[in-house]
Amino acid sequence: MNSLEDIISCWKQFNWEEKLSNGLNKKVKLLEEKIECLKNTREKTSIWKLVLSDGQDVFPVVLKIYKLPLKENHMLEINMYQKAYQIYHEFMPKLYWLEPKVNGNETWMLTECLQPLRGQIKLTPLHLQRIIPTVAKFHALTYEDKFLEHSHLFDDTLPHFDSKEKVKERSKGMKTAKENLELAMKDPNLRELVAPRYKIIKKILKKGPIFFPEILESGQCLIHGDLHIHNICCENANEEGEDWKVSLIDWESAKYYPCWYDLVVLVELLIDFRSDWQQREDEIRSQCVQAYRQEMLKYGITFNEDPLNLLKKAYLQRTLEKKLSSHLEKVLNGGKSNLLKRYLEKIEVWGKELDLY
Structure with missing residues (x-):
């Protein structure tokens, strides 16, 4: 040290x-x-x-x-x-x-030395509207063909969604998820939570490891990869004006991925953690997606599918390829997970809505 x-x-x-x-x-x-x-x-x-x-x-x-x-x-x-x-x-x-x-x-x-938003203000859904323009501008710089203009700036350490390593990692995640699902059915602390969705999830996992090609087709770019509130900084967060000077820290998780992965962390996981937001989650989600769509349009970027569905699909893809398995394992090992219940609920509800089963 x-x-x-x-x-x-x-x-x-x-x-x-x-x-x-x-x-x-x-x-x-x-x-x-x-x-x-x-x-x-x-x-x-x-x-x-x-x-x-x-x-x-x-x-x-x-x-x-x-x-x-x-x-x-x-x-x-x-x-x-x-x-x-x-x-x-x-x-x-x-x-x-x-x-x-x-x-x-x-x-x-x-x-x-920048000041993270966390600790400066009590974050509200309205604040996400002030962060999203920066995220969209950042994504637009390397969106799809534009990435080729800057590819020389990145070496082999930059992960790509469809690389051999990520395909292998995704397949391994599927296998581990199936194994942990079986263990959960035998665990008294998990069986009650998992059992109602056990057959559904088993059926869905057979469709992997890529559940939604649409999120790839919707466009890839360099994403931050860990866009939670600890990694978002703003020097004028307490000012009344709507324009925030937003900067991002901790770039260890950057990758060339579908753009919606950043929105999953910024918006959807924040909703998952904030029980006080969940009564309005449909409204909050729709407003954030609409704001992102409008910002991307400023850079000539449009989506062929409903952006709200793309966010949901990216959330399920991310959950099924890795997060479901890791959170099941955490609880199986005696730990706690604040997200597992939400993951299971959304797999069931959005999985049906998006024709996964």
Whole structure:
């Protein structure tokens, strides 16, 4: 694990004070007494909050340390900042400096410190209308053929929905889901919940691993992949104006996927978690989908199928290929899942609505 002394030593060794001063066009100094560790694990990444001063003002900077051996998702995020940053910079924290080969080939990255929405405001459905324009603009940059213009910015670490690896992973997920479904029927804590939908889900799983080719045909692009509220930042969230300056952090889950996968996380999973929204969920869902459709239309992007159905299909595809299995397994191992009941209910209701059974 990295230490405070390690941070200060490397700051001096690599002369980051001068490098950042050049990048910021003003002389800055590290306030050593204000260094704060946000996350520090032996095997994953280490994240620190540094505070710089120019003599008058102070401003925070995030230091993210990627440790060896670098995992694919870490290499992916590094590549997003090294190469893809040139087209995605308006959606990302400002990159101040990226230093490879620190402490035996660790990569240290210094970026702007942005404030996540979580903790700033109590999120309401109306706030999603202020986030969706940024998501649509971000998707439109690499939507379908436009991705080819920028494909040189991405390496082999970028997952593709229809790659051999993802096809294999999806098939494995189907197999595990079937096995966990059988175990759930024998488990006293799960049988009552699973039994009413057991036959339905078994029948549906036989149709996999791709349940809805339509979500592929509706268009793929680079998606964030983990678009929950912790990873959405806004500096003017408390202002009354409708235009938010939205940025996204934590790019480790970026992938070339159907665009609706991001909407599933942003909208549908938020509804699943927010019981206070569920009485109005049809209205909230429809408004968000309509807002996204209208924003995409500004970039000349249309959908051949009802976008509301595309969101539902992406949700079921994502659930059936991975999430159902993992949440069944979590409960089988003695844990709790706040989403399993919702997953099962939606598989039953939307599965029938969308002709899965």
